[in-house]
Amino acid sequence: MTNAAPGWDPAQYLRHADHRARPFLDLLARVPGDPVRIADLGCGPGNVTALLADRWPTARITGYDNSPEMLAKARADHPRLAFEAADARTWAPAPGSHDLIISNATLQWVPGHADRFPDWIAALAPGGTLAFQVPGNFDAPSHRLMRDLAESPRWRDRLAATLRHDDAVLTPEAYLSRLTSLGCTVDAWETTYIHLLTGQDPVLDWVKGTGLRPVLTALRDDPQARDAFLGEYRAALREAYPSGPYGTPFPFRRVFAVARATG
Structure with missing residues (x-):
């Protein structure tokens, strides 16, 4: 679910599925109770929706996403689960219709997503839960270098307004307050x-599945420009994330919130 509507590549996204699923499992461990009606908002290719079904096999679970590519992959890989097209910017389920609304690495794509919280809390049954995690690494070299390059003289006319900035997500304190x-x-x-x-180049391979999608989408009709951008960005990432004897360490900050409705 994105603001700039980038094109998604489920196969590329799933190349790091184990690493990407770990924060979701940590989030899931803090969700209380046994919800019956569950919405996975921004389900992507359905791999974490399947984890919800593993934990609550009798629950009615629906995955929502606005990417046709992701929904097609989810339906193909998980035919026993339900998936529907929806956009987090406008999705407003009926009051009291869910026991759990959960979202994994989606809300950073939704400008002003905290303004949607009242609708989603209203959609919870008494004692229901809104739970989400978002990446909080927008000031990390992987994202800062990407933005710096997109805003450089060579690329700014085509890419300067393409990428998200470090205000894409809130702090844990701000989420708690809201x-x-x-x-x-x-x-x-x-x-x-x-x-x-x-x-x-594993960090480049990682961001090709997520944060770099808007750039790849903007340059998809110009392979020469796309390859030139990737070449510059690859060189910068190699310096920022040097490979060690056992691999390349990639620090990645995540922000979590689990909110239980008390009404």
């Missing part, structure tokens, strides 16, 4: 994971 003001009991925290990636 959600407690809606009458929720809130658990908010952050974690920095140190992923050990392998292979050639």
